[in-house]
Amino acid sequence: MEHLINKRIKEIEISGIRKFFNMVSGVEDIVSLSIGQPDFPTPEHVKEAAIQAITENKTAYTHNAGLIETRKAAAEFMERKYGLKYNPESEIIVTTGASEAIDVAFRTILEDGSEVILPGPVYPGYEPIIHMCGAIPVYADIRDNGFRFTAEIIMKYITEKTRCVVLPYPSNPTGVSLSVDEIREIADLLRGRDVFVLADEIYSELLYGMKHVSIGSFLRDQTIVINGLSKSHSMTGWRIGLLFAPEEIARHILKVHQYNVTCANSIAQAAAAVALTDGINDAVPMREKYAKRRDYVYNRLMEMGLETVKPDGAFYFFVKIPESAKLDSFEFAIDLVNKSKVAVVPGSAFSDFGEGYFRLSFACSMETLKEGLDRLQAYLNYFPKNKNSPELE
8 A cells, every 4th residue: 555655755754863873773882972862851840840730630632822821931931032022822832842843834834846945954854844845945055154054145045936944043963053143134135035934943042152143033024933942951852842923924833733733732831831931041051061062072073183163052063074984974974883883973864965974962971972082083093994885783
């Protein structure tokens, strides 16, 4: 019966990040610097709020858009943190993670033949959804611009079919963010065009030495802001995302969300309300530790002679593979596992524009980072290598 499967579904594959992670997960004594999973526990007051919600039997369906107290908390959070004002009654939707927010947004605004401009390299979760909508991903090469996705670059890819520009910052996989001037220039370029901006700001609380500014501040009527609690509050498994959009857009997205999941998990929503209020600054101590890890990793990579951009935010380095390796990114990552028992993500997982790089996550303890980087440094001594693709042992 497989021949009856939707052609668009058959043509997509699981994320290259997950595919590689699954391949190496059974390797003994491996040091994983691959997945973007915060190593901090969910804050205690958030867990206690969830327990209380269960005890009080808050286990029924919620409003499709989410508990009003959660939406009010989200509105207050966004205004206090970023100066954004959204009506909790009609402009905020609590979703099943940021991934669902991205999905329902795309399915609302895209049609067959619509073009979506993405930076390349970029997180692999956008392209499959774009394809499932019958739309066309258009990658803008940002490699020679310090991985900065600027108005000057975007302008080169705009056509009459452009329906959306995806603006993910700080970026996964590069950690690069955008300055206020760069954001304003993008807003000026797109203002008045029939083009949406999908601003994926899930890492907005993890910026080092700079403050996050949302493009929603400059281009509210055309912008759909995606955020959530996975990274800021170490709540990846709770699956709470937040979508912010003008009412005339949000009301249509809500229809797709309703038929997709009905509502987000009621227990997680109750906990999210506490995370966004009592825990409004929960990310601060995590961010401080991430900053120290970032500086440590950057210094180590520089000592190894590896080429990378120091990230402004998130918890990733996107590192250029030495030419002497004579391996593509997947071969490099497999060889690194085989020879040194270190897992990183091949750059090809982040589109063709990621080829020649690997992503290294520093969302792990300093001890793990030290061990992983020691092994990586030892591995570099194996070069030069042959061109044959090694097999995973």
